[in-house]
Amino acid sequence: MGLLAASIVVLLEATTGDIPGQPYYYVWRQLAYGVVGLVLMLAVSRIDYSRLREYRNAIYLGMIGSIVAVFAIGSAARGSRRWIELPFFNFQPSELGKLLLVVALAGFVVDRIRQLHERQTTVKVTLLGLGPATLVVAQPDLGTGLVYLAITGAVLFVAGTRWSHLAALAAVGVSAAVFALVVAPAVGVEVLKPYQRDRLTAFLHPTADPREEGYQVNQSLTAIGAGGKTGRGSEATQTKLNFLPEHHTDFIFAVVGEVFGFVGAALVLSLYALLIWRALRVVTLAKNLFGALLAAGVTAMLMFQVFVNVGMTIGLAPITGVPLPLLSYGGSSVIVTLLALGLLQSIHARSRELSLAKAVA
Amino acid sequence: MYLETDRRPGLTPQLAVRIAVLGFVALVGFAVIFFRLWYLQVLSGDRYLQEANNNRVREIRVQAPRGEILDRNGRVLVANRPSLALEVTPDKLPRDRARRQEVFRRLGRILGVSPRRIERSVERQFKAMPFAAATVRQDVSLPVVAYVLEHQDRLPGVTVERVFLRSYPYREIGAHLFGTVGEVTAEQLRQDRYRGVAMGDRVGQSGIEYEYDRFLRGRNGANRVQVDARGRFKGELSVRRPIQGRNLRLSIDLDVQRAGQAALASGTGRGAFVVMDVRTGEVIALGSQPSFDPSIFAKIVRASDYRRLTDPLNGAPLLNRAIQSGYPTGSTFKVVTAAAALETGLITPGSVIYDPGSITISGITFRNAGGKAHGAVDVRRALTVSSDVFFYRLGADLNARGTQLQRWAHALGFGRRTGIDLPGEWEGLVPSPAWRNRLFKRRLTDRPWTVGDNVNLAVGQGDLRADPVQLAVAYAAIANGGRVVVPRIGLRVEDASGRPIQSLQAPPARSVRMSQVTRQAILDGLRGATSAPGGTATPVFQGFPIPVAGKTGTAEKGAGRADQSWFVGLAPYPAIRYVVVVTDEAGGFGAETAAPMARRILAALFDVRNDRAPSGSAPD
Numbered sequence: 001m002g003l004l005a006a007s008i009v010v011l012l013e014a015t016t017g018d019i020p021g022q023p024y025y026y027v028w029r030q031l032a033y034g035v036v037g038l039v040l041m042l043a044v045s046r047i048d049y050s051r052l053r054e055y056r057n058a059i060y061l062g063m064i065g066s067i068v069a070v071f072a073i074g075s076a077a078r079g080s081r082r083w084i085e086l087p088f089f090n091f092q093p094s095e096l097g098k099l100l101l102v103v104a105l106a107g108f109v110v111d112r113i114r115q116l117h118e119r120q121t122t123v124k125v126t127l128l129g130l131g132p133a134t135l136v137v138a139q140p141d142l143g144t145g146l147v148y149l150a151i152t153g154a155v156l157f158v159a160g161t162r163w164s165h166l167a168a169l170a171a172v173g174v175s176a177a178v179f180a181l182v183v184a185p186a187v188g189v190e191v192l193k194p195y196q197r198d199r200l201t202a203f204l205h206p207t208a209d210p211r212e213e214g215y216q217v218n219q220s221l222t223a224i225g226a227g228g229k230t231g232r233g234s235e236a237t238q239t240k241l242n243f244l245p246e247h248h249t250d251f252i253f254a255v256v257g258e259v260f261g262f263v264g265a266a267l268v269l270s271l272y273a274l275l276i277w278r279a280l281r282v283v284t285l286a287k288n289l290f291g292a293l294l295a296a297g298v299t300a301m302l303m304f305q306v307f308v309n310v311g312m313t314i315g316l317a318p319i320t321g322v323p324l325p326l327l328s329y330g331g332s333s334v335i336v337t338l339l340a341l342g343l344l345q346s347i348h349a350r351s352r353e354l355s356l357a358k359a360v361a
Numbered sequence: 362m363y364l365e366t367d368r369r370p371g372l373t374p375q376l377a378v379r380i381a382v383l384g385f386v387a388l389v390g391f392a393v394i395f396f397r398l399w400y401l402q403v404l405s406g407d408r409y410l411q412e413a414n415n416n417r418v419r420e421i422r423v424q425a426p427r428g429e430i431l432d433r434n435g436r437v438l439v440a441n442r443p444s445l446a447l448e449v450t451p452d453k454l455p456r457d458r459a460r461r462q463e464v465f466r467r468l469g470r471i472l473g474v475s476p477r478r479i480e481r482s483v484e485r486q487f488k489a490m491p492f493a494a495a496t497v498r499q500d501v502s503l504p505v506v507a508y509v510l511e512h513q514d515r516l517p518g519v520t521v522e523r524v525f526l527r528s529y530p531y532r533e534i535g536a537h538l539f540g541t542v543g544e545v546t547a548e549q550l551r552q553d554r555y556r557g558v559a560m561g562d563r564v565g566q567s568g569i570e571y572e573y574d575r576f577l578r579g580r581n582g583a584n585r586v587q588v589d590a591r592g593r594f595k596g597e598l599s600v601r602r603p604i605q606g607r608n609l610r611l612s613i614d615l616d617v618q619r620a621g622q623a624a625l626a627s628g629t630g631r632g633a634f635v636v637m638d639v640r641t642g643e644v645i646a647l648g649s650q651p652s653f654d655p656s657i658f659a660k661i662v663r664a665s666d667y668r669r670l671t672d673p674l675n676g677a678p679l680l681n682r683a684i685q686s687g688y689p690t691g692s693t694f695k696v697v698t699a700a701a702a703l704e705t706g707l708i709t710p711g712s713v714i715y716d717p718g719s720i721t722i723s724g725i726t727f728r729n730a731g732g733k734a735h736g737a738v739d740v741r742r743a744l745t746v747s748s749d750v751f752f753y754r755l756g757a758d759l760n761a762r763g764t765q766l767q768r769w770a771h772a773l774g775f776g777r778r779t780g781i782d783l784p785g786e787w788e789g790l791v792p793s794p795a796w797r798n799r800l801f802k803r804r805l806t807d808r809p810w811t812v813g814d815n816v817n818l819a820v821g822q823g824d825l826r827a828d829p830v831q832l833a834v835a836y837a838a839i840a841n842g843g844r845v846v847v848p849r850i851g852l853r854v855e856d857a858s859g860r861p862i863q864s865l866q867a868p869p870a871r872s873v874r875m876s877q878v879t880r881q882a883i884l885d886g887l888r889g890a891t892s893a894p895g896g897t898a899t900p901v902f903q904g905f906p907i908p909v910a911g912k913t914g915t916a917e918k919g920a921g922r923a924d925q926s927w928f929v930g931l932a933p934y935p936a937i938r939y940v941v942v943v944t945d946e947a948g949g950f951g952a953e954t955a956a957p958m959a960r961r962i963l964a965a966l967f968d969v970r971n972d973r974a975p976s977g978s979a980p981d
Contacts, residue, residue: 154383221401225408277387
């Protein structure tokens with residue numbers, strides 16, 4: 001709730017006047033998404049998450065289907081197809097897909113709880129995650145694709161996959177990254193589009209090309225740095241004068257940094273820390289492995305998005321289009337994050353029921 | 362139903378470890394972010410704050426209008442008119458060649474010029490001044506400006522600037538005085554006189570504009586504006602208004618200037634004139650024919666225009682013949698010879714020489730112009746009737762006494778710059794034995810100095826080169842008792858309401874010691890030339906209400922070429938205030954063309970209405 005409120009406040013600062021004639025366009029819409037999300041969250045928290053396990057195959061197929069559907073009927077923006085246009089907002093299946101993937105993977109893993117140590121299982125789970133991730137990257141939406149991989153990794157990790165398997169996966173991942181970023185371009189094979197590659201590596205040397213790929217990082221750093229200890233309030237020129245691109249979505253944290261300074265940024269960070277700490281607690285409290293894995297997947301999703309998003313605004317991580325949970329403007333993202341939190345609550349609630357039942361017994 | 366199988370009542374140690382790892386990762390992640398934020402915001406916040414401010418502030422220079430140039434009665438000779446110019450700013454142009462050419466293509470379509478031409482011109486300007494904006498087109502129409510401003514996104518680097526262009530209400534009148542204004546060059550910026558001028562500023566490049574640039578040039582204003590990421594205007598931060606340059610009042614009288622220009626144009630169309638106050642050096646009018654419309658130079662000059670204006674076959678209109686020409690002066694030089702002879706004691710005002718029409722010196726026979734015999738003449742009469750023989754004799758005798766004639770010519774201002782407040786003045790030439798012998802030694806001439814050279818010089822022929830302003834200064838010195846004035850066109854610097862701020866008058870450069878007797882003898886002779894029977898210009902000035910003294914001159918230009926006509930007038934006589942010098946390059950006898958022109962100018966000067974100058978024909 002705190003984060004949602006923060007989102008509204010920050011968006012108020014960030015986007016007022018972005019669209020002439022409708023000063024509060026983004027604010028109102030975000031508020032609407034928040035309300036919808038909260039309702040859904042409450043609904044989800046009431047249902048028994050364990051039932052979801054039964055539908056895991058359908059969920060998985062549904063997820064793949066909706067992502068594929070984007071290619072067919074999705075609308076394009078800035079060179080990528082990520083959205084399906086609905087009457088009130090543009091639905092982004094890959095966002096919902098994150099949550100669906102968590103459920104599907106958790107279900108799959110729990111089904112094979114006895115074969116968890118087998119290499120085959122590890123590979124299968126990895127491939128299950130890799131499939132939709134590849135599709136999303138092809139949209140192209142590299143950032144969300146990476147979230148899928150993070151979720152897959154986290155589920156495997158918490159499920160108890162052998163360390164050696166994890167190490168092998170990590171090794172494969174690193175070599176794949178090296179291949180995509182260094183080797184492939186050198187031999188002329190285009191795994192990633194050049195701009196994607198540039199964006200991924202730009203944060204390492206932002207001043208090398210201040211006009212192009214380094215621009216966003218530089219502007220973001222300037223915005224955050226200029227915020228100083230207590231922020232610039234309405235003097236936040238980087239934000240208000242649009243020097244900072246995407247300031248209402250991917251770079252919203254830079255707005256926090258500029259407008260509210262170190263104090264504000266630290267406060268927002270603490271809220272996330274609190275959220276993740278609570279999420280981790282839900283993992284430990286889950287009444288069964290399915291719940292623990294669900295909670296772990298959601299936690300990983302939140303962690304990854306927070307770290308990558310905040311990291312990119314402060315020049316520590318590559319620029320990938322990952323929204324900051326709840327803070328970034330965007331219907332799909334807000335609603336899905338709230339759904340995920342609803343799921344966490346459901347897990348938490350069932351665990352309490354269980355311990356309550358135990359206590360009664 | 363499979364609740365039993367996946368039941369996990371307690372936390373397995375393995376799971377606990379892994380969750381702990383996850384938690385640790387989160388902790389490290391938050392710690393890193395936290396410290397990075399601390400570093401960015403608390404430790405280096407100031408630096409980024411400064412960067413953010415640089416990001417949003419652009420300084421837009423507002424060009425200051427130059428001061429106006431007025432004539433002595435306050436009529437505006439050079440004014441300003443605001444104009445909109447399309448400029449291309451180098452660092453805002455797309456760096457990508459294809460996209461840059463796209464901009465030029467669009468500009469070409471808007472302006473109706475080939476994109477190649479625009480690109481070439483812009484590149485040439487960038488090469489000359491790498492960081493200044495290049496002007497694509499001056500004086501663009503409002504619809505074009507509106508279109509460009511509305512399509513800034515598609516025309517990156519193209520800006521509209523309000524500039525002030527010089528306007529010249531009297532067009533060709535006085536064109537040679539004003540000079541031109543142009544962007545300061547990199548070379549000029551290194552000079553002291555351009556201190557405070559910035560790249561891209563427009564400064565005077567010639568004429569009065571150059572000479573008095575530091576007064577005329579104002580101080581540019583600067584508007585600090587806030588812009589967004591695309592450079593779009595978001596609000597004004599501070600405004601420093603431009604300060605218009607000081608007005609400059611010239612000693613020029615527009616009516617006299619106009620009369621002079623018209624008089625010259627009525628002759629062969631090539632010549633020059635100057636009207637000067639003999640006491641102060643104030644130039645009342647100064648002009649050269651053919652003239653040109655200076656507004657050509659208010660914008661970027663087209664190469665074809667420039668060729669036309671410098672083409673000798675066309676009379677080279679840009680040449681200011683009043684200060685840059687260098688002609689033999691003909692008989693008008695005789696006053697110098699007379700002064701030298703009288704002052705060195707070679708003759709007295711009463712000395713008489715018999716003039717039979719010709720004289721033989723060192724085996725060469727020199728003849729009077731027209732072969733006329735004037736009989737026994739003294740210096741007064743010799744000036745009045747323009748006896749060549751009299752001055753030939755003096756030339757020969759002065760040669761025997763060394764370089765007295767040259768010394769006097771030099772003292773009166775020949776062969777040196779007068780110091781007039783116009784750039785580009787030529788010093789002219791007074792031939793001397795040393796000069797010719799040096800040329801001879803270098804094999805640049807076929808013979809050393811002979812007495813014949815001095816004889817020729819004595820009547821203003823041969824190698825003598827002088828321009829009208831030098832003659833005006835020399836005659837002024839004789840008229841005012843020996844003060845060699847520095848001619849001045851600038852009268853004073855004024856503020857916008859006409860209050861004088863600084864006077865521009867220069868003290869006389871030096872004085873020539875000349876006895877009253879000498880002076881009077883010469884002036885008597887000059888007065889005779891316009892009033893006594895037999896005076897060379899007497900017929901010309903018949904009926905003119907203002908008493909004038911003067912001297913005609915006819916300079917031989919060599920076989921087959923028409924003589925150059927001269928007249929120097931002093932008026933009113935005897936309380937002489939003004940000197941008028943007129944020359945017409947192919948006008949023939951001085952009395953024929955130059956003297957009537959001088960009469961027209963004097964008529965304007967003294968406001969003589971309905972004066973009709975009879976055309977004279979007497980040879981000098």
